Amino acid sequence: MNAELDAHSTLGVLTETEIREGLTSGDVVIWPFEEHKLTPAGYDLTPSEWVYSLNARLLVPVQHEGGEKYCWIEPQDTVLLLTREAVRIPRYIAGTLLSKTSITGLGFSTTTMSLDSDWQGPLVLSLHNPTAHRLKFPLATLGEEGAVVEHTLVSLRLDLIRSFMGMPSVRQVARLQQLDVVLRPFPRKLNGFRKKQAALNACLREIAAIDFQAGQPEAGFDAEVFKRHYEESWKKIRFHTEQARKLSDQIHAQRRLLTGLRQTAFGVCMVAFLSYLGYQAVMFGDYTFLTFGLLLLGILTFWRK
Incomplete structure (x- = not known):
């Protein structure tokens, strides 16, 4: 067995103590890291304001009201969410993303996902509303002394694996190419908004092209470089997300106006x-x-x- 694995001979789920050791050594990076999100056998990941509807092909409007930040997920819609945290794990650790009862209890369904070894970057997750009603998805609340408390989306469980991967990951490490699913040709019913949709897709392509990989595994890894790279990349994501949200809001307003005119004409x-x-x-x-x-x-x- 490889000497690097010999130093980690106890296989299985990493406990809170072992995760702390990995964070201290720099082998494992979760950034930004918050102490209260660390669990006895994992870490709770939270959603950012980047919430994209696959049905509407638009960013979902995020509302701030009564000390709460939330959005509405339409019936039978699936949304993609980008986590606030970026994760880096070494070659001898793999991860599993587990759904939380606090989310499924609201009526949503999520999918258990795997996290390949040598992963670097944030995660794109999916959330589905299988009901016939709009569901409120809470993102964060305003806590004591004005502190923002993000709601947990999934729990990340880390596992020490028996040997290194014998084949490369099917996912390109640290890239957001999962967002390419939203760049497919528009349905014919959306053609009336083609120009704004094209501009929106251009913003999404800029986000999808961001590479969070901070150095190749064989060249060594620096946790501080990864954190700085994350901060720089997240500034780009925020910029393009703001542009995409403005376009999404304009398209939402035009669709509501068109729907209102149709309903009035019908009446x-x-x-x-x-x-x-x-x-x-x-x-x-x-x-x-x-x-x-x-x-x-x-x-x-x-x-x-």
């Missing part, structure tokens, strides 16, 4: 139609068509819901 047409049928019923004493019109209105109203 005017139905009122005119029923008025005509009512006039015919009064004039000729035949309420058959009026009954048919009311039934049709009920069917259309139910179908639109």
Whole structure:
């Protein structure tokens, strides 16, 4: 067995003590690190404000109200979330991302994911609303003395593995290429917003191109370099996210306006139609068509819901 592994001969889940040792030695990096998020057998990761809807192809609006930061996830929608924390693990450690009861208890479903050895960077996670109702997803609350307390998204469990990987990871280390899924061609129904959608995708491509890798594994690793690289990369993410959010808000507003106009036009047409049928019923004493019109209105109203 490799000498590096011999020094870590006890295989299994890393405890809080072993995670601290890894953080102290620089073999494991979780940044930014907060003491209260460390658990007896893992570390709680939190979401950033980067929340992207796969159905709407837009960033989800984040609301600040009553000392709480949250967003609404629409029915049957899946969102991608970017973690606030960046993680680095060495060749002899692998990770597992486990869902939290506090999230599934709200009605959301999450997927257990693996974290390959030699990973460097933040994580892109998915969250699904399988219900027929909008669900409120809490991001953070305002704690005592104005401190912001982020809500846990998943728990990161670290495992000491038996040997080094014999094949390269299927994921390109430290890159956000998972975001490429949102850059697919737009559905035809979104063509009316093509220019703004194209500008939004350009912002997303800038984020997807960011490389968090701070040095190659064979060339050695410096935890402080990784932290500085994270801070610089996160500034770029914040900048492009702000631009993308402005575009998303504009598209959201245009869609709401278009939906309102369609609903108004539908209502005017139905009122005119029923008025005509009512006039015919009064004039000729035949309420058959009026009954048919009311039934049709009920069917259309139910179908639109």
